[in-house]
Amino acid sequence: MSPGKFFQPRLAALLTSPRTRQSLRKLQEAKRKLGAQPHVVSVWLRVDDPYSYLLVQVLPRFLAHFDVTLRIHLISSHDPATTPAPGQLAAYARQDAARLARRQALDFPESCTAPDATDCDQATRLLMAHTQQAPATFLPMAKQVLGALWRGYHKKLATLVSRFPLMPGPQALRQLADNQQALHQLGHYQPAMLHYGGEWYWGIDRLPYLAARLQQLGTARVAHDFALNDTPLPFESGHAGTDYLVSDPGDLATLRALHLPLEFYFSFRSPYSYLALTRVIDLAEHYGLDLRFRPVLPMVMRGLPVPRDKRMYILLDAAREAERLGIPFGHVCDPVGAGVERCMALFPAVQAAGHAEDYLLTIARGIWAEGADVSTDAVLHRLVTTAGLDWATLNQELKSTAWQTMATTNREALNALGLWGVPVLHLDTPTGRCTVWGQDRLWALEDALADVLSSPASTAPAGGGNLSA
Missing domain, CATH: 3.40.30.10 (Glutaredoxin)
Incomplete structure (x- = not known):
């Protein structure tokens, strides 16, 4: 392991630690008080x-x-x-x-x-x-x-x-x-x-x-917590147990019978994709959606710039979100380059074998929470085995270039939706299409599903159509 790969997860863990955040906040508050500033x-x-x-x-x-x-x-x-x-x-x-x-x-x-x-x-x-x-x-x-x-x-x-x-x-x-x-x-x-x-x-x-x-900090003029409006909507802290918008057995049966397709565009280098992953899988299972994973290359590997300020804000914001959602995060080993390519190379075979969920959950957690350097055989071997997959079989896929065609197809489909960043979720329903960008927009998918129930078309088969459009 190179010195950079050794120190990177440790530095990332320090930067994103809730303890570090609280220490910096205390320092800022001490400076404010010392200067008698508002x-x-x-x-x-x-x-x-x-x-x-x-x-x-x-x-x-x-x-x-x-x-x-x-x-x-x-x-x-x-x-x-x-x-x-x-x-x-x-x-x-x-x-x-x-x-x-x-x-x-x-x-x-x-x-x-x-x-x-x-x-x-x-x-x-x-x-x-x-x-x-x-x-x-x-x-x-x-x-x-x-x-x-x-x-x-x-x-x-x-x-x-x-x-x-x-x-x-x-x-x-x-x-x-x-x-x-x-x-x-x-x-x-x-x-x-x-x-x-x-x-x-x-x-x-x-x-x-x-x-x-x-x-x-005691700056509130009133005792109660701040709310964006008088009647805060539920589910703002993510799903916990059965906290879904639709939970009635009859309504769920109606939605599940439709087998609506949900496309999930993601990147192995996107922390927001990682934060969305478990919740998207759970959401798809709850509503009986046909979840289709569509990995794309990171922006920098597609020739799109990601300056340092943007990378830093995304990392720190993702850390706050991960803490709120109770998702392990912080020991990060950047997979850009060979790491991403190797993860992409294994994906077509994994998906064909029906093990995409276990593979993605294990790889993403390794990258974003365990400091796993997926550019190395030893680490990728360990993660693949942890996911319950056969390394001896998958190892041969590292030589394949089939993933490049998959990545190009997925990128073009993402661009056709009018977007380029990830995570993006695209839901096709009898009442229309819902495309959302961001791990904090899963509620919009549920709103779209609720709209299906209120429409006479809810008993009709899903529209299908060209999902890449």
């Missing part, structure tokens, strides 16, 4: 980012709950190094934001296009001219501006622009550049982010983590 939460918004609009709607409730100082920063551009396909990402984000808004009783149009570029410029300059105002003034204005922008209410936006001053264009460009640089210097790259005490939190999805931290 609790400052910095928020980074972009007007054409759907998640920024959702966040703006929740922040008033957040500020009513916690005694914190809010500092708003506007940014306006994509970083090509972190967003290789901005058009695809924007299209998916609009669909996902609409779905998330329905779930959390927030405003977002069910169907919309990208907002007009001129409107975006005016909205950005309008908000930038007022970020120094008190949140009680700024946030309602921001909600009106972004609501008009996303719903295409040009006259309403024009009225707001005429009523309130805009930051002059040259000044706005300088300020946007400064904000983008400050975001990068703090170690991040995307909008709808909150930064507090050295940690990042993405939009309303990760806001509960920040709320729990502030609650522990």
Whole structure:
């Protein structure tokens, strides 16, 4: 084993350890107290980012709950190094934001296009001219501006622009550049982010983590825990036992009889794929879904950039999620390169033999929780044997190149769905198709299954069709 492979899992375990996280938080709090500083939460918004609009709607409730100082920063551009396909990402984000808004009783149009570029410029300059105002003034204005922008209410936006001053264009460009640089210097790259005490939190999805931290610090103005809305929806902590949206025996029998196909696009190098794996398998078993595994090469092995800031945020965010879900995580040995290729090479034979689940669970846990270097024969042999498979038979598959055709086919199918990252889950039902990106969107699949039950078509056979479309 090389020195790098020896030390990498140990360093990753140290970085992702809950103990390390708590120690760093204590250090940040000590520095804050020593400087007699308030609790400052910095928020980074972009007007054409759907998640920024959702966040703006929740922040008033957040500020009513916690005694914190809010500092708003506007940014306006994509970083090509972190967003290789901005058009695809924007299209998916609009669909996902609409779905998330329905779930959390927030405003977002069910169907919309990208907002007009001129409107975006005016909205950005309008908000930038007022970020120094008190949140009680700024946030309602921001909600009106972004609501008009996303719903295409040009006259309403024009009225707001005429009523309130805009930051002059040259000044706005300088300020946007400064904000983008400050975001990068703090170690991040995307909008709808909150930064507090050295940690990042993405939009309303990760806001509960920040709320729990502030609650522990005693900054809450009220005794009860923070909730995104008055009636928090269930299942936000993942599935525990039988906590599924549909559990009635009759309804389950109806769904199971359909044998609906669920495609799972994943990468051996994706921590979020690992976090999704067990829950996707359990979900498929509960609903009687025909689970189809579709591995793809990691982004960097497909020529897509993944800068250090992005890798670091994903690792630390995945560690928080793993702790919440009770999934072992932290002793990580990066499989990029030969490790991924070897895992991919064995997969077609494993899948053909009907052992894909055991194989994937064992390999993924080895990579992300046990520091297993799958680029070596000895480690791969051990993991394959642990999964109950015959190494002597599978070992011959390492020489095969059939996996390359599989990887290409899966990548093309993923691109046809309008996405490039993983994990992605694609469910085909009689009432439509549901495509979600992320291990924290399994609830959307359950919503789609519940829709099947409410449709007269629920007794019809699954549509099937071209699942790669």
